Amino acid sequence: MAKTHLGEFEIFVLSALLHLGDDAYGVTVSREIEDRAERTVSIAAVHTTLLRLEKKGFVSSRIGEPTARRGGRARRYFRIEAPGAKALAKAYKTLESMREGLVLP
Amino acid sequence: MAKTHLGEFEIFVLSALLHLGDDAYGVTVSREIEDRAERTVSIAAVHTTLLRLEKKGFVSSRIGEPTARRGGRARRYFRIEAPGAKALAKAYKTLESMREGLVLP
DNA sequence: GCCATTTCATATACATTGTGTATGTAATGG
DNA sequence: CCATTACATACACAATGTATATGAAATGGC
Numbered sequence: 001m002a003k004t005h006l007g008e009f010e011i012f013v014l015s016a017l018l019h020l021g022d023d024a025y026g027v028t029v030s031r032e033i034e035d036r037a038e039r040t041v042s043i044a045a046v047h048t049t050l051l052r053l054e055k056k057g058f059v060s061s062r063i064g065e066p067t068a069r070r071g072g073r074a075r076r077y078f079r080i081e082a083p084g085a086k087a088l089a090k091a092y093k094t095l096e097s098m099r100e101g102l103v104l105p
Numbered sequence: 106m107a108k109t110h111l112g113e114f115e116i117f118v119l120s121a122l123l124h125l126g127d128d129a130y131g132v133t134v135s136r137e138i139e140d141r142a143e144r145t146v147s148i149a150a151v152h153t154t155l156l157r158l159e160k161k162g163f164v165s166s167r168i169g170e171p172t173a174r175r176g177g178r179a180r181r182y183f184r185i186e187a188p189g190a191k192a193l194a195k196a197y198k199t200l201e202s203m204r205e206g207l208v209l210p
Numbered sequence: 211g212c213c214a215t216t217t218c219a220t221a222t223a224c225a226t227t228g229t230g231t232a233t234g235t236a237a238t239g240g
Numbered sequence: 241c242c243a244t245t246a247c248a249t250a251c252a253c254a255a256t257g258t259a260t261a262t263g264a265a266a267t268g269g270c
Contacts, residue, residue: 007227007256008113008196015203026219036202045258047219052256066266073218073264082210089209091113095200097141098120104194105187112227112256131248150229152248157227171237178235178247 006091012037013049014088017059017080025064025075026050050078058084111196117142118154119193122164122185130169130180131155155183163189 006014016032017024030046053059064075080088111119121137122129131148134155138146158164169180185193 005113005228005255008110008116008200009257011113011200012203015207018207027217033203036205037199042259043218044220044260048221048258049256051220070216070267073220073266075218085210092200092204092209094142095113095116095197098117098138099197100141102120102123104197105190110226110257114228132246147230148247149231149249153229153250154227156249174237174246178237178249180247 006087009045009049010053011088011091013046013053014058014080014084017078018085018088022077024078029078053084054078056083057081058087111192114150114154115158116193116196118151118158119163119185119189122183123190123193127182129183134183158189159183161188162186163192 012033013029016029016036019032019036020028026043026047029050030041030043033041033046050059050061054061059078059080061076061078064077066074117138118134121134121141124137124141125133131152135146135148135151138151155164155166159166164183164185166181166183169182171179
């Protein structure tokens with residue numbers, strides 16, 4: 001059980017959650033990644049990944065209160081949980097030790 | 106064409122090639138990753154990944170001369186090519202910008 | 211009040227990566 | 241020659257990555 005190696009996109013999503021704090025839901029997570037990774041990201045991709053991370057206990061979610069904004073279905077807010085943060089830290093650490101000493105173009 | 110987003114393991118493999126220089130073939134790549142990432146890695150996983158990277162033009166390979174060593178089928182040596190190095194650099198850069206400012210456990 | 215428009219989530223499907231098990235090939239020392 | 245060593249390759253399946261399509265809910269203008 002718990003193969004739980006984080007994939008690259010999972011790393012992105014978890015990182016975005018940390019950056020966003022209390023304001024992390026599908027749309028904002030997607031934008032955060034787009035800004036930082038400089039590429040387009042579909043909201044659905046983000047959601048799929050978030051749900052998978054939730055199944056593993058790496059994130060939790062709650063349905064938000066309706067806002068005064070125009071549209072919508074209720075937002076689902078996500079938060080990173082301790083095991084998720086730990087896995088993320090480990091993933092970055094591993095990447096760093098793989099990178100160590102490399103001279104890249 | 107060229108979706109070419111590197112996955113995490115592909116990042117590992119390409120990094121190992123750079124670390125190993127002229128001595129990169131299945132077994133050494135596998136060991137290099139095991140040492141740095143501190144986990145077990147099957148040689149077959151490495152080979153599969155290397156062949157896929159070769160198809161994308163990220164690495165090249167050549168069959169080595171038979172050595173004086175005891176066993177074996179001829180080694181297949183791998184080398185990273187410019188597009189691979191470029192993709193790797195980009196992947197690391199992206200990861201860094203995702204990580205930037207995060208406080209991790 | 212209705213509906214076009216906006217904002218968001220969910221479902222589903224398929225492509226790509228990740229990774230093991232099983233098998234094959236070749237060399238050599240005894 | 242054959243057991244052992246050192247490697248590669250084939251294949252299969254699981255996990256991740258990512259898009260298209262659809263549905264739900266709110267609101268403001270008419």
